[in-house]
Amino acid sequence: MSPIRLTRRNFLKLGAAAAALATGACSRPREAIVPYAHQPENELPGVPRFYATAACFVGAAEGMLVESNAGRPTKVEGNPGHPGSLGATSVHGQASVLELWDPERSKVPRQRGQPATRGALERDIADALVRLRERGGEGLRLLVRDASSPTLARQLDGVVERFPRALVHRWDPLHRDRSREGARLAFGRPLEPLYRIEQAGAILSLDSRFLDDHPYRLNHARQFARARMPRDGRMCRLYALESAPSLVGAMADHRFAMSVPAIEAWLVEKNAAYDTIFKDLKQNRGVILAGEALSPQAHALAHRLNAELGAPVAYIEPSERELRPLPELVQAMRGGAVELLVILDGNPAYDAPAELDFTAALARVALSVHLSLYDDETSARCTWHLPSTHFMEHWSDARAFDGTAAIVQPLIAPLYAGVSPHELLSLLSGEHKSAYDLVRETWRHIDWDAALRQGVIRGSASRPLQVSLRGFSRPKPAPEQGWQVRFVADEAVLDGRFANSAWLQELPRADSKLTWDNAALVSPNSAKVLGVATGDVLDILLGARTLRAPAWVTPAQADMSLTLPLGYGRSRAGAIGNGVGIDAFTLRTHAEPWSAGGAQVTKAPGRHEFATTQNHARMEGRELARHVGLAHIDSFASKKPNTSLYPGWPYDGYRWAMSIDLNACIGCNACTIACQAENNIPTVGKEQVIAGREMHWIRVDRYYEERRTLFQPVPCMHCENAPCEYVCPVEASVHDSEGLNVQVYNRCVGTRFCSQNCPYKVRRFNFLDYQRKEEELKAQRNPEVTVRMRGVMEKCTYCVQRITRARIEAEKQGRRIGDGEVVTACQAACPTSAIVFGDLNDKESEVSKAKTSPLDYDLLGELNTRPRTSYAARIVNRNPELKDG
Amino acid sequence: MPQIFGPPAVLGIKLSLVAIALTASAAWITFYKALPAQSGLASPQQPIPFSHKHHVGDDGIDCRYCHWSVEKASFAGIPSAQVCLTCHSQLFNDAPMLEPLRESARTGAPIRWVRVHDLPDFVFFDHSIHLAKGVGCVECHGRVDRMPRIERVASLEMQWCLGCHRDPAPHLRLPQDVFDMASKPPQDPRVRAQLAARLLPKQRLTDCSTCHR
Amino acid sequence: MSLYGVMAEFGGAEALLAAAREAHESGYGDIEAYSPFPIEGLPEATGFRRNWIPAIVLAGGLAGGIGGYLMQWYSAVLSYPINSGGKPPHSWPEFIPVTFELTVLVAAIAGVVGMLALNGLPRLYHPVFNVREFDLASRNRFFLCLRHADAQCARDFLRGLEPLGIWDVPV
């Protein structure tokens, strides 16, 4: 069944070429109008429906409500009831819908690269199992990445039951072994600390990245934003020691760029700064967050210190059970002891520790089966590759970081001949059940419908445990010799699983604003030492392995240390991700997964061209992203504009407006990509980004000031005196009666005068025909938003399609639109609720209140453009007793 | 000097000028007739010769029976094969002209009707709100109850839309009349005023963003 | 055979001017003088009185200007008032440039069209072209043509002016 709206919407784009030549095509092509043959239940054409589901991107589940248009998942929203989301979404959550429709997803099973039938695969497995049966499963190994699914865990038990000597291993390149190990040292068992950041009066982050790639990042962000709201002159103060640029460091009041050993040394040696900070923590119920890169001893120490501080932190069971480590498996493989290896998801051939040489070991396995979304590096080296269903295509379940379970329900029948991990496992356990039955069995005693409706299973969160500290040795910081190399999960492509996502590749990285690339991050001082500048190439020698990587100089990096984001240099990611960036996994060992010392770094010949969306990092003394000390809030000069010659236009209906709180914004980019998904914004590719033609409607500007990083999301300001409008010769850029600055694509002839005259440069132009043509991708597009052709200007519309929907519903009921009924895509996605949108004529609306804040100011207000979008300045809360950082 | 242009030559030149003018205007008229608003798309052949005249006019079936989502959604809804078969499994259940219908129900392959009322893709029209505000079906679709084969009676050009959006009052019906093909807008100015009062201000109705996004 | 007029050829501007004056004084009503470039006083000598061109140009200018402004006012205020950059629909200062341009445009077109019309141009066929020597009228010769007069008298009169030659101009 092909939904009508889909074909209609995309005609504009398809017809573009024709129209281009036929100067406005004098007769429209005949369009078919295609009804359902069998009308599905309660499906209203043109009215989207939302289904609750969940997915794991960084080790724990993120709850989401997926918008479905005529049966096509088109957009991801957060699930307010899910602790891993709280209504917000991560950039990965937003991108997952593109992943679903990615035309390069694996479509058929392959045997040694050749298309084969699933039947043949099942026969192969059956044969192997018969042989394995006799030896009680000796030689049967399973390798999984995400083990947070209770059903999966149950099935693994089933397999082991059937094959007692079979072994289950786990490899997740973004594992959390260090913190588990730290907890084991401190408490005698692997636990996860559950921080109550909201209650913290001060935070000391030891390279913790709790806003970046922590499994609970969205929840942390929301709590952090609340903690940073000043209440009676006080607000949470953040100290950050970090070995790599992170959102945490960017938000910190005191920021210290230090290598991992330096941080541990600092923790042990207790200098003056340490004492000052510790005093502050003590007085204000502070909490210490330790990051994965730190040694288990350091984690244990942090736990002890938190205990001393009486810090707001609870301890819970990890959301997934412990399984056998990867090295064991590789050893067995190399020994030829593995007859059947089943790899559920993951891409070890690409991301396994370098010294293990997983690929070579894999060659010695008799029968290897790889279940994955893409036909990737590992698939190519396995006997069998089996396409996996996307999480929007299958039934499953997943646990959030706090243990809360959620049902993963499909929104669409599998697009290709894929199977879910559960179905593959049921093959091994010999029960041959559908994923649905398996999941139902796991959750026999719950209110199933409620669980589906709410997207969470009530009361499934793990209980905080009573813990008692044990004695353990203090960390012995490794003496710093040579260069430190720091590995981090890339904020966009993570461990490489999103390498083929054009949205994420083109998403400007928070600190560097770099797209379509990764780089060796270097501090300015180190760059001087090496005699390199951004774009020069470095040779990195670590242990016996070398890597050549382009350098990127950033002030947020620690001296004498490099940061290498993981997840690039893929060879079988797909047309989008192949050959993008450099592969840092080639340097990464199992023993030193996050930070390795003793590296040699030298300048190599050649230059590398980066594609960045922001070429200038300083504000040049202009008051753009403004900030103010906590003590001086009242003396903040808002500088609202003055009078005008012309009488103002009356807006007596609605007056839509937006307020963006720079004190809450952590620069995570969720708004940018959410907007991209909602508004059918194309990606343009590296060359076009270099040419300065990226299309994002809301960009997050990043400025450096002293040691501080300032973020400022910049959508269209919807000026009441819009400079873009009076210069447009054809009334394509005009104001509507509710104060929206609307861009009428079908009227635009592309003079680009509007962009020339826009002081905020938020307008985007289709210099070429940027829309991708693959049919699959058309299915993802939002039918409520026109797909723009080449040669027209576009920009933020305040999500006019959402306003219209709300207005029509309200008008049908003969009432006004209530506050909060219209939520823009960026606002919905924002983890910290930094963006507020609403009607200024409603004095009670959130946005009206936000604009009464003493910190509210207009960007470039002195130009008297009268923007409807205004900002609340960021509040800096420095410790008067602490000078440095 | 000998004359370069004798009287006949001059006459010839004049005639050819006239000829050029005529052909030009003729060309323009043909082009204009080819524009979507005027073009022959008005009443195309359909896979099944469905007669609104018969179903609506003679049988008196309500619009909403087939176009079920017209009051709830932007899209009026085109009946699925099942809906047709609720009757046609009994009536004319072996009529050859209904074969496509039965096949669709059998195979699940949808019937591909030819779109008659086709708006450009950058125009966002919502049936439900128009009905809710008293714009009757007949206002845009004409007397379908008299159409053996569905045809387009309105140009669907922007100026045609604006005509109503600028001055809606004369086009509004009482809520109970919107689906009534024979109904007329109330003549009583007070009633008209009441109906018009339920609308958004004219400025809003003629905003670009009302129809274009 | 019927005659368009009788034509005399002169070698210089002065000669033609003198001839034209004399013909005028001796009562020839319908005189046409042809020269390769404009000669001061010649039109008056041939009885040219009223020049309508300036009036036509003025009228054109007024029409263009007023029409232009009204067009802008109608479209921006009456037909489809649109909020553009918060400026009022009737932003008269911004209507000035177009108004000015249209004033000039229509005035110029009116002037040229008027000139051609009053001169009865284009006229590709004309009796005077029947005179073989007339092609010099666009080079270095000057012609005087007496019309609606008794041919014989005209010839005699012209001969008195000592022209380079005299011809009958057939219709």
Add this chain to the structure above:
Amino acid sequence: MADVAAPLRRWSYASVSDKIADIVLARRASWPWVVAFLISMIGTVAFVGAIGWLFLRGIGIWGVNIPTAWGFAIANFVWWIGIGHAGTFISAILLLLRQTWRTSINRFAEAMTLFAAGIAGIFPILHLGRPWFFYWLVPYPNVMELWPQWRSALVWDIFAISTYLIVSLLFWYIGLVPDLATLRDRAGTRARQVVYGLLALGWRGEARHWARFETVYLLLAGLATPLVVSVHSVVSLDFAIAIVPGYHSTVFPPYFVAGALFSGFAMVLTLAIPLRHFFRLHDFITDRHLENAAKILLACGWIVAYGYFIETFTAFYSGDEFEIAMVKDRLLGFYGPVYWTVLACNIVVPQILWWRAARRSAWTLLAVSLVVNLGMWLERVMIVVQSMHHDFMPSAWGNFIPTAWDWITFFGSIAFFAFLFLLFVRALPAISIFEMRELVLEEKKS
């Protein structure tokens, strides 16, 4: 001015007519003309090719981006329009000022104006994202019931330029009619007789006709005079009504008009000198002509210099941080070299014209005029691009780097201009014949 026409004493009505007409009517073309024509034709083909590719792929083949969404297309447009000013200035304003020396150069100067303005008119259309909808800028009743947005300087442009083109065309053609009659009467072949005959509209040179002709010619001159000033003022408003530093400047209208005449006269010299050399027109286009043009060049140069100065001055005087930043960037930023080249070409080099010897040496003048042409083009590029690449938001700053297509389109337009001009020289009298006859008469009198 008598001595300007002094050499004409040697000439008679007949010889003047023959000399000029024969340039057109001559059977065979001279080899320099043929060579030049071939070269220009190749360039024209490249120009058309570049346009075709542009329409096929989109504006993205150029170097334009956000923030610098305007590039060469607009710079070329302004430059060509500027060149298109000298013609009408010479034929209209100098006519009103009774500068008889204009007579021998106005015809081809007007032709130059038409071609330049015409080519200028192409660029805004090429510049559009969807050029096939350019007619939406013109008011006409349509099914959308939409009109142009009268507050936009681009709409003013459409009217200014089309008006300028039409009026110049009329002015030029009316002046041509009597000469076309001459060509008609002297044409050797039947074909030419017919063509020129049709174009001449049956002109007979009747006294009353001459009277009306002269009035309308004078009035057109009167109308064209404010038009010349208005056109480039309006063009300058494309920038001046914007709020961006470097665009938003009240000095622009006079500064642009002066710049226009500057480049215009430079182009007149660039064309006149080879023209009189290859067709031996030294008696009509005398050294004195060149000298007068050179003086105007010098004068305009100084007005332009004032423009540069006052722009910088007001920026600092205003104390506006954005204006000051823009000027600093203009002098020392990425495009700094462009600025200094502009100063060198438009201010330093022309100073050589203070010397009589330089003014009277044709080849020096040619060199200077070429330098000025270059300088003025660079100035347009500087204004269009440099002002935008560093505006209000540092986060959005970026550079415009022209692509090969930018260059092909620019040089192609020059080739196309040459192509048209060469055709004109062979098809129509490059000097007004009947006005030369008038001069001959005056010489006889004196």
